[in-house]
Structure formats: structure tokens, C-alpha cells
Amino acid sequence: MVELNYYLGLSSILFAIGVIGVLVRRNAIIIFMSIELMFNSINLSLISFSSFLGDVTGQILVFFIIAVAAAEAAIGLAIIIALFRNKGTVNIDEINILKW
Amino acid sequence: MITLAELVNAVPLLIIAIAAILTLLITTFFKKSTDVVFAVTIISLFAAIFFYFGDLEKDALIFTESLRINMVSIMFSVIALTAVFISVLSAKSYIEKEEINFGEYYSLSLFATLGMLVMIHSANLIVLFIGLELMSICFFVLTGFLRKRVKSNEGALKYFLLGAFMTGFLLFGISLIYGTSGTLDFIKMLQNQSLVKQPLFLIGVALFSIGFFFKMGIFPFHMWVPDVYEGAPTSVTGLMSTAGKIAAVGTLAPFIVNTNVTSLKVIFSVLAVLTMLFGNVIALSQVNIKRLLAFSSIASAGYILVGITAMNEFSVKGVAFYLFAYTFMQLGAFILVSVIEKPSDSSNDYKGVNLDDYKGLASKNPSLAVLLTIFLFSLGGIPPFAGFWGKYYLFYAAIKSELVWLSVIAILLSIISIYYYLKIIVYMWFSKESGNEVEIVVPPFASIALYIAAGLTILFGLFPNLFFVMFKTVLK
Numbered sequence: 001m002v003e004l005n006y007y008l009g010l011s012s013i014l015f016a017i018g019v020i021g022v023l024v025r026r027n028a029i030i031i032f033m034s035i036e037l038m039f040n041s042i043n044l045s046l047i048s049f050s051s052f053l054g055d056v057t058g059q060i061l062v063f064f065i066i067a068v069a070a071a072e073a074a075i076g077l078a079i080i081i082a083l084f085r086n087k088g089t090v091n092i093d094e095i096n097i098l099k100w
Numbered sequence: 101m102i103t104l105a106e107l108v109n110a111v112p113l114l115i116i117a118i119a120a121i122l123t124l125l126i127t128t129f130f131k132k133s134t135d136v137v138f139a140v141t142i143i144s145l146f147a148a149i150f151f152y153f154g155d156l157e158k159d160a161l162i163f164t165e166s167l168r169i170n171m172v173s174i175m176f177s178v179i180a181l182t183a184v185f186i187s188v189l190s191a192k193s194y195i196e197k198e199e200i201n202f203g204e205y206y207s208l209s210l211f212a213t214l215g216m217l218v219m220i221h222s223a224n225l226i227v228l229f230i231g232l233e234l235m236s237i238c239f240f241v242l243t244g245f246l247r248k249r250v251k252s253n254e255g256a257l258k259y260f261l262l263g264a265f266m267t268g269f270l271l272f273g274i275s276l277i278y279g280t281s282g283t284l285d286f287i288k289m290l291q292n293q294s295l296v297k298q299p300l301f302l303i304g305v306a307l308f309s310i311g312f313f314f315k316m317g318i319f320p321f322h323m324w325v326p327d328v329y330e331g332a333p334t335s336v337t338g339l340m341s342t343a344g345k346i347a348a349v350g351t352l353a354p355f356i357v358n359t360n361v362t363s364l365k366v367i368f369s370v371l372a373v374l375t376m377l378f379g380n381v382i383a384l385s386q387v388n389i390k391r392l393l394a395f396s397s398i399a400s401a402g403y404i405l406v407g408i409t410a411m412n413e414f415s416v417k418g419v420a421f422y423l424f425a426y427t428f429m430q431l432g433a434f435i436l437v438s439v440i441e442k443p444s445d446s447s448n449d450y451k452g453v454n455l456d457d458y459k460g461l462a463s464k465n466p467s468l469a470v471l472l473t474i475f476l477f478s479l480g481g482i483p484p485f486a487g488f489w490g491k492y493y494l495f496y497a498a499i500k501s502e503l504v505w506l507s508v509i510a511i512l513l514s515i516i517s518i519y520y521y522l523k524i525i526v527y528m529w530f531s532k533e534s535g536n537e538v539e540i541v542v543p544p545f546a547s548i549a550l551y552i553a554a555g556l557t558i559l560f561g562l563f564p565n566l567f568f569v570m571f572k573t574v575l576k
Binding site (some may be wrong): 015024028032035038039042044051053055057060064067068072076078079080082083087089092095097098 | 225237240250
């Protein structure tokens with residue numbers, strides 16, 4: 001059996017890749033994809049905790065995370081499309097009307 | 101099995117859930133029925149508040165121990181519902197003015213309210229997560245509700261991307277809490293005292309708190325607040341800045357206070373100081389009133405964090421009273437901004453939200469000027485109004501926990517805030533009118549909402565004990 005730490009290590013690495021993606025990329029859709037990667041890395045860690053604890057609630061939470069991520073994708077893409085129609089770009093460097 | 105007793109306990113939540121679905125259905129089948137939808141929304145919110153004061157069990161775990169109905173959660177729920185009630189009451193005329201008079205506005209507000217109630221009542225982290233996301237997703241949509249206006253789109257995109265990003269951290273925290281404690285249940289977690297000594301659990305709690313700090317707008321997770329508050333339609337800004345904050349604080353505060361994680365106290369107090377400093381200092385230089393109120397709301401989040409940091413028996417009470425007072429003054433100020441705002445034209449910007457537009461308001465419409473003066477004095481913490489007692493109870497809790505230095509800093513920083521509130525008041529009363537402006541018409545529902553907010557600001561300023569009496573005798 002593979003040790004728990006390996007799963008957690010993989011999950012943390014995926015999470016870090018997601019965070020870096022959000023911080024580095026400039027395209028709103030790619031940023032959104034990076035956020036989805038973060039969610040999936042959390043799903044992985046929850047499932048491995050759940051499996052090693054012999055407790056099923058972690059897996060139930062994963063289903064809810066998947067459902068919420070789907071709802072968020074629908075809303076997020078709608079917002080991105082609404083912005084694209086008015087502005088013609090999804091590059092977050094050009095989305096800069098609101099600033100101090 | 102769901103028993104009848106459980107359903108009776110969940111009546112306020114069920115009312116909101118049914119009303120949310122009903123309003124959505126009415127909007128789908130009858131396009132021109134926004135007045136009906138408005139009436140349904142107002143009645144259901146009122147009914148929910150009414151049932152909270154009714155015959156609920158005062159300490160119950162319902163629906164297979166996933167929702168918890170107790171004094172604290174009822175208190176925060178009532179405050180959140182009051183905020184939504186006043187906000188929706190005033191929103192009708194605003195969305196007509198901005199030509200976004202769709203029934204979905206009310207439906208989304210109700211779904212967001214349901215999310216808040218679920219979150220406040222949650223007894224485990226799964227339910228908490230669902231409630232939080234239900235609320236946040238509705239707020240993303242409401243922020244972008246003026247979909248032809250670039251500012252609104254931009255605010256929505258920023259809020260969405262950052263919100264989802266922070267949800268990631270919150271979930272990572274939940275995952276670590278689950279991994280170390282082996283449960284997602286709050287009560288089981290609190291029973292296991294040895295958890296507080298595990299570093300991984302503390303990291304989990306810290307990440308979990310980060311997710312909530314983002315929703316509350318605590319430094320350094322506050323940068324979305326001014327942008328989103330400025331970009332969102334003004335009625336939505338009022339809703340987010342009060343009800344959204346109440347829900348986040350009402351969920352986090354009892355949890356943190358009960359776990360009593362003393363090792364996080366230093367971090368929390370430093371964050372509180374930075375939040376108050378940042379909010380108050382940047383607010384000094386703002387020329388847009390929505391942005392100014394956004395920074396003042398960041399500062400308010402700092403005061404609330406002072407109360408949470410105290411982590412004693414006065415914390416939750418103080419936080420609840422402050423939020424209650426804050427609801428009326430902040431919401432009242434935002435309703436006024438939405439009334440004074442000029443109707444939309446083809447441009448991409450909100451009109452009439454700069455401080456210059458408030459010059460000479462007293463000669464144009466004295467009653468509005470008086471109301472705004474009340475709200476701003478209350479926000480500044482000047483004694484005869486509710487805002488003063490809100491700050492008093494928060495700082496009292498901090499002093500009881502021997503955090504005198506924190507209270508002193510908080511008081512000093514709140515004195516800074518009086519400067520920018522007084523600036524608006526001086527503009528209103530002592531400056532000459534800039535141009536020949538059109539007369540401001542106050543729509544009936546908005547004026548009802550304004551007078552409710554102002555009346556309660558004064559009432560709870562004169563009789564602060566009324567709040568504690570209300571939640572003691574009626575709820576016990």
C-alpha cells in the first residue's frame with residue numbers, strides 16, 4: 001500500500017501549480033482552469049485522507065466540491081463572456097478601469 | 101428520517117428556499133410580474149424573521165446533525181435577514197432606475213440569503229461549504245447584474261476569480277482539518293482538545309480563516325473590496341457589505357471563539373491593526389463615495405476582528421451588536437448613495453457617486469442630508485448613535501482579554517475615520533452647490549427603508565440594552 005504522505009505530496013504539488021498558474025497567467029480563462037486544478041488537488045487530498053481514516057465523509061465532501069465547481073464554471077464563463085462582449089478582451093492586464 | 105419536529109425548526113430556512121424557487125418560477129413564466137416577485141420576496145423575508153422569534157427549539161441539531169439551531173445562530177440569522185429585508189426594500193426603485201428590473205434580482209437575493217442562513221446554522225464543514233458557495237455564487241451574478249456596463253462586468257470578474265481562488269484555500273484548510281481531526285463535525289472537533297496542539301490542524305484552521313477573512317475583507321485579503329463595491333450596482337453593494345459580512349462573521353466568530361486557539365491570537369491582532377490602519381488611511385484620499393464606504397467597511401472588518409481576537413464570552417455578543425448597528429448605518433448610507441445616483445445613460449460609468457455631487461445637498465434636500473449625517477456620525481462612532489455602542493462592546497471584549505494595547509490602537513484609528521466622514525458632512529451642509537442639478541426624488545420604498553434604518557440607528561443608540569433584551573427574553 002502506498003503511504004499517505006505520497007498522496008498528500010502529490011496533492012500539495014498540484015495545489016502549488018494551480019496557485020502559480022493563477023498568479024502568473026494573464027488570460028482569465030486559463031486562470032480559471034488553474035483554479036479548477038486547485039480544487040481537484042484538494043479532492044485528491046480529501047479522498048486520500050478519507051481512505052486512510054476509513055471514514056466516508058471526506059468522499060461525500062468531494063462530490064459536493066465537484067458539483068459546486070461545475071456551478072462555478074457556469075457562472076464564471078458567463079461573466080467572462082459578458083465582459084468579452086463589452087470589452088473585447090479577457091486579458092486581465094487590460095481589465096483595469098477599477099483602480100485607485 | 102426527517103421528522104416533523106425537525107421541519108418545524110427549519111421553517112425560516114424552508115420559507116426562504118421555497119420563496120427563492122417560487123420567485124424564479126414566476127419570473128420564468130410571467131415576464132412582467134416583477135411587482136409580484138417583489139411582494140413575495142418582502143413577505144417571505146418578513147415571515148422568516150417572524151418565525152425566528154416564534155416557537156423554535158433553542159438548542160437543536162437537525163437533519164442528521166447537519167444544521168444547528170441555537171441562540172447564537174438565530175441571533176446572526178435574524179441580523180442577516182434584517183439586512184436583506186432593508187436592502188431589498190430599497191432595491192426596487194434602484195433597479196427600475198437602472199433598467200435592470202428583472203425578477204431574477206430578487207430570486208438571487210433570496211438564494212444568497214438561503215446560503216447565509218445555511219452557513220450560519222451549519223454544524224459541519226460540508227454544509228458550511230455549500231452555504232458559503234451558494235451565497236458567493238449569487239453575489240458573483242448580482243455584482244455583474246448591470247451586464248451592459250463594463251464596470252459591473254469588471255467587478256464581477258475580479259470578484260469571481262479572487263473568490264474562487266480563495267475558496268481553494270478554504271477547502272485546503274478544510275481538508276487539513278479533516279485529515280488531522282478525522283471528522284467534519286464542529287462538535288466532535290471541539291471535544292477533542294488535543295487537536296489544538298497539532299501544527300497541521302492549526303495550519304488548517306489558519307487556511308480556513310483566510311477563506312473567511314477574504315469574505316470579510318480583512319487585510320491582506322481586502323483588495324477586491326473597493327473594486328467590487330464600486331463596480332457592483334449600488335443596491336447590491338449595500339447587500340454585500342452588510343449581509344455578506346454578517347454571514348461570514350456569524351459563521352467564523354463562534355467557531356474561533358469556541359476553539360479558543362490562543363496561538364493564533366498574535367496573528368489575528370496584527371491583522372486587525374493592519375486592516376483598520378489600511379481601511380482608514382486609504383479612505384482619506386477617496387473621491388468616489390462608493391469606494392470611500394468600501395474602505396470604511398474594510399476598517400469595520402478590522403474592528404470586528406478586534407472583537408473576535410478577544411476570544412472570550414463577550415466576543416460574540418460584541419460582534420453581534422456591532423454587526424446589528426453596522427447593518428443600519430452602512431446599509432442606510434448605501435441606500436442614500438443609490439437614491440442620489442443619477443439614472444443610467446449610455447456611458448459605462450455610474451453617475452452622481454462622487455463626493456462633489458454631495459456639495460450643497462442640504463439646501464437641495466434637507467431630509468436626505470439629515471439622514472446621511474446620522475448614518476455617517478454613527479459610522480464614525482459618535483455617542484448618541486448605535487455605532488458608538490457597537491465599537492464600545494467590541495473594545496470592551498478586547499480589554500477583558502487583556503488586549504488593552506489593541507483597543508487603544510483601534511480607538512486611535514477610529515478617530516482618523518471621523519475625518520473622512522466629516523468631510524462628506526461638511527460638503528453637504530457648508531459647500532455651495534456646484535451646478536444647477538435636477539431635483540432628487542426619493543422613491544417611496546427607498547424612503548421607508550431609509551427611515552427604518554435611521555430610526556433603528558437612533559433607537560439602539562439610545563437604548564443599546566434593547567438588543568440584548570430582545571435576544572434574551574424572546575429567544576430563551
